[in-house]
Amino acid sequence: MNSGDDVFQERGSEGALTVRSDGERPEESSAILVKLENIHKTYLIGGDGIPALRGVSLSIRRGEFVAVYGNSGGGKSSLLHVIGTIDRASKGELMLFGNRISIHTKDAVLADLRLYKIGFVFQSFNLLPSLTARENVELPMLLADSKRHFNAAERKRRSMYLLEKVGMKHRADNYPAQMSGGEQQRVTIARALVNEPQLLLLDEPTGDLDSANTDLVMEYILDIFHSQRLTIVMVTHDLGLRNYADRVVQIRDGVITGDSLIGTEIRDRVRKQLREQTNMHSSNRVSDLRPVDEPREIDEKEFGKSLVVGDFEKIRQATGGSISDDDEARRVRTSVRMPADYAKMWS
Structure with a gap:
């Protein structure tokens, strides 16, 4: 789509991710990015143990797009949450990026993995309602430590680039309430990509969308998959x-009951159909921009203090400095159950 894909490879010194000519990062010597062996996950509800995963073993290679399919309650989301270190397995072994993850792995280590190597997209969007699309995309960069410090100009440049990649540049200054569900989900995808993750986890990314927006979102996901050479795991029913x-x-x-490859002919056919459908949707599209007064004050329930959106320094102050360059504060604030839900980070 855009020739500016090198926007993520320009920093040649502190915090840069070196990319070889074949597109692989040097630290990714192994073809296996994710490996689960005999993973069990049991939730305690009312004193009873409810098994969600029962002896799951699975390997995912770098550059794969894997769909995890099943009915509600079958364990799809539990599997994704274990892979993304949102939940810890009750038993078994998880290997991520060559690192062994166990019940003893420190929260700070998991926080770094979630912040720098894993991108999350959830069904419920999790955008902060009182921030614009661009400000929502910039949030993960504000959580980055001093080794990968992004100044205001770079934050804006990177966020605008990604908003353009997902067809949302024209909505950069709009609030979530002004956007359709499909538009909000595309902003969420841009936010998930802003810190250059190696692994993108999608939990029912089109579950709340109509067919037209589902097609548009999937088209952008596939474009990103091919252009960024990501590994994607998508949960869907x-x-x-x-x-x-x-x-x-x-x-x-x-329990995993099936594991199969999609034939090239089938995959190419459905992707061609998707392109045709999204072209049709785009040509028939009517803007549904909703008016919102701006600037407006954030509800005190959100941050505990009143502030005008767009002022990141006031956001830092209102959150008690939880968004800062302080390493420990960053680690604590990113060690949460739902790392994509930044509202919960500040609660």
Whole structure:
């Protein structure tokens, strides 16, 4: 789409991610990016143990697009949350980026993985309602430590680049309430990518969208998959979305019941159909921009103090300095159950 893909490879010194000519980062010597062995996850509810995962073993190679398919309650989201270190496995071994993750792994280590190597997109968007699209995308960069410090100009440049990649540059100064569900989800995707993750986790990314917005969001996800050479794991209960992936893993009652590759002919056909459908949607599209008074004050329930949106320094002050360059504060604030939900970080 945009020739500016090198925007993420320009920093040649502090905090830069070196990329070889073949597109691989040097630290990724192994082809296996994610490996689970005999993973169990049990939730305690009312004193009873409810098994969500029962002996799951799975390997995901770098550069794969894997769809995890199954009915509600089958363990799809639990599997994704274990892979993303949102939840810890009750038993078994998880390897991420060559690192062994166990119940003893420190929260600070997991926080760094979530902040720098894993991007999350959830069904419920999790955008802060009182920040614009661009400000929402900039938030992960504000959480970055001093080794990867982004000044205001770079934050704006990177956020605008990604908003353009997902077709949302024209909405940069709009609030979530002014956007449709599909537009909010595209902003969420841009935010998930802003810190250059190696792994993108999608939990029912189109679950709250109509068919037209589902097509648009999937088109952008596929474009990003090919242009950024990401590894993607997408959880879905939608039969129609499975064929966009390279591989489908089926899970039922916490057990993997199927694991198969999607044939090239099928995949190419459904992706061609998707392009045709999104072109049709784009040509028929009518803007649904909703008016919102600006600037407006954030509800005191959100941050505990009143402030005008757009002023990041006031956001830092209102959150008690929880967004700062302080390493320990960053680690504590990013060691949360839902790292994409920045509102919860500040609660």
